[in-house]
Amino acid sequence: MTRMLRPSPHPSRHAAIVPPYMLARIAASDDPRFDLAPDAARRSLVRDWPMLEWRIAGEPPSFIIHDHAARDERPAAAPGWGPQPDRRISDAEGDDKLPGRLVRREGQPETGDRAVDEAYDGLGDTFEMFARVFARDSIDDAGMPLEATVHFGDHYDNAFWDGERMVFGDGDGEIFRGFTSSLSVVGHELAHGVTERTARLRYQGQSGALNEHVSDVFGALVEQYSMGQDAESATWLIGEGVFTDAVEGRAIRSMIEPGTAYDDDVLGRDPQPAHFDRYIDTDEDNGGVHLNSGIPNRAFALAAVELGGFAWEHAGRVWYDVLTSGRLQPTSDFRAFAREIVRAANERYGSTSREARAIAAGWAEVGLGVPGVA
Numbered sequence: 001m002t003r004m005l006r007p008s009p010h011p012s013r014h015a016a017i018v019p020p021y022m023l024a025r026i027a028a029s030d031d032p033r034f035d036l037a038p039d040a041a042r043r044s045l046v047r048d049w050p051m052l053e054w055r056i057a058g059e060p061p062s063f064i065i066h067d068h069a070a071r072d073e074r075p076a077a078a079p080g081w082g083p084q085p086d087r088r089i090s091d092a093e094g095d096d097k098l099p100g101r102l103v104r105r106e107g108q109p110e111t112g113d114r115a116v117d118e119a120y121d122g123l124g125d126t127f128e129m130f131a132r133v134f135a136r137d138s139i140d141d142a143g144m145p146l147e148a149t150v151h152f153g154d155h156y157d158n159a160f161w162d163g164e165r166m167v168f169g170d171g172d173g174e175i176f177r178g179f180t181s182s183l184s185v186v187g188h189e190l191a192h193g194v195t196e197r198t199a200r201l202r203y204q205g206q207s208g209a210l211n212e213h214v215s216d217v218f219g220a221l222v223e224q225y226s227m228g229q230d231a232e233s234a235t236w237l238i239g240e241g242v243f244t245d246a247v248e249g250r251a252i253r254s255m256i257e258p259g260t261a262y263d264d265d266v267l268g269r270d271p272q273p274a275h276f277d278r279y280i281d282t283d284e285d286n287g288g289v290h291l292n293s294g295i296p297n298r299a300f301a302l303a304a305v306e307l308g309g310f311a312w313e314h315a316g317r318v319w320y321d322v323l324t325s326g327r328l329q330p331t332s333d334f335r336a337f338a339r340e341i342v343r344a345a346n347e348r349y350g351s352t353s354r355e356a357r358a359i360a361a362g363w364a365e366v367g368l369g370v371p372g373v374a
Contacts, residue, residue: 015192015215016160017185017202017239017252019290020045022267023157023251026175029266033174033246037266040155040172047096047153062250067226072205083137085127086145089116092152092167099165100149111332115150115180118166122186129187129219129225130194134320139193146190150180156172159185161192170207177242184238187222199328206333208289211297216255217319220301221312231304237261256301258294274298276334276367295366296334303362307355318345338363342370 026034026041085106091113092100103116110117123146130136138144147165156169159179166189168179179185192215195201201211216238224234238261239252249262249270258272272294273280279295282288300319304311321344322328328340342360351357363369 015189015211016158017179017188017242018044018158019252020115020286021271021285021290022252025267026157031266034114034172034266035174036155037157037172037174037176041175043154044157044169047156047158049313065304082299083127083131083143085138085142086143087120087123087127088145088147088148089119090149091116091121092149094154096156098149098152098162098167099147100152113150115168115178116243117172118178118180119148119150119186122180123166125183125226126187126190126222128347129222129312133225133316135220136155136194139190140197150178159189161189161334163193163196166190171242173244175244175247177244179242182239182241183226184219184223184240185242188215188218188238194218195323198324199322199332200330201328201332202320202330203289205287205289206292207331208286209292210296210332210334210337212289212293213300214319214323216253216293217300217316220255221316224310225312230309231301231315232308234311236260236301253290253294253297255294255297256305258298274366296337297338297366299338299362299366299368303359303364306358306361314349315359318348318355318359321348334368338368339370 023041023045026037027045029038080138085131087106088102089104090100091103094124103113104111104120106167127138127146130138138146148168149165150168151181152169154166155172157172157176159166159168166186170178171177172295191213195211195214201207201214219238220234220236236256237251237254240250242252243249243262247262247267248264249267252263253272254270254278259270261270261272263269271280272291274294276295280288280291285291300315304315307314318341322337325344326341328337342356345353345356360370
């Protein structure tokens with residue numbers, strides 16, 4: 001195992017797409033090309049810190065104001081076949097208070113604000129994939145409104161799920177663009193809400209890395225479903241497009257090739273391991289939740305590519321089966337998760353099926369083979 005030194009005194013426990021170690025690298029940079037990015041990263045780290053108490057105590061920090069009484073709760077969409085989304089997009093207008101001013105809701109036309117309209121479309125794409133593929137009616141499977149706030153904070157370098165809504169920063173404009181531009185980011189963050197209401201994987205250590213992994217899986221599937229991509233032609237990148245052209249990198253993470261998403265003078269080299277032998281033992285990043293998620297990510301991507309076709313039709317169904325099975329514990333580790341995935345594949349497709357063999361082989365390839373499975 002690799003031991004990683006702590007780069008920052010500001011660990012973050014909320015489910016944000018940009019890991020704290022990446023922001024710490026930017027905050028410490030003295031690269032003359034970037035006037036805004038280091039300060040924006042420092043402020044983003046400080047903004048992320050209050051979410052630590054929320055994750056521990058289950059109470060939102062003071063900048064999150066959930067006031068349902070003032071909302072117009074009339075149905076926002078006409079009833080139709082199957083579940084229908086109820087999207088509500090608010091604008092924080094550069095402030096750090098939530099939810100902000102409601103600017104677009106279900107059925108209303110485009111606003112002309114790119115972040116607002118991208119968030120609206122991204123929520124809809126995510127809802128559609130979960131509804132049509134997994135017959136899930138929103139995050140809670142009971143029609144929960146899909147809410148998002150855009151233009152959060154001053155050059156805020158992140159996007160996160162706060163337990164009730166998606167929150168998007170606009171980025172610093174030097175290293176990060178706005179975060180609504182990446183559908184995998186939207187899908188990833190909303191999937192944290194699904195995990196909270198199903199497996200409840202604790203956001204620490206291996207269970208926390210699995211929490212991040214599950215969000216990466218469904219973030220990738222939402223993007224692939226929206227684009228009609230099969231597993232072989234998909235990029236398997238999470239956060240593609242959030243970097244500016246000044247960054248030597250393709251995305252925040254690569255599921256198929258962990259450790260290769262970026263290699264940049266400021267950000268450093270993508271530190272994700274691709275095999276359990278290189279698991280990173282660290283106190284930072286909630287025990288490496290954004291780091292070690294690369295290991296199960298690769299297992300999923302390898303299985304999906306081996307099977308070919310659309311990943312949501314085979315491997316995705318197995319992962320969803322496990323997430324909603326009730327068999328996972330909040331503290332389940334990698335080996336327990338791999339066992340449940342293999343068991344679910346056997347139950348759905350048969351132990352000698354092509355699907356079960358490919359999924360078992362994916363786990364074996366990353367050093368987490370299930371005993372008794374060839």
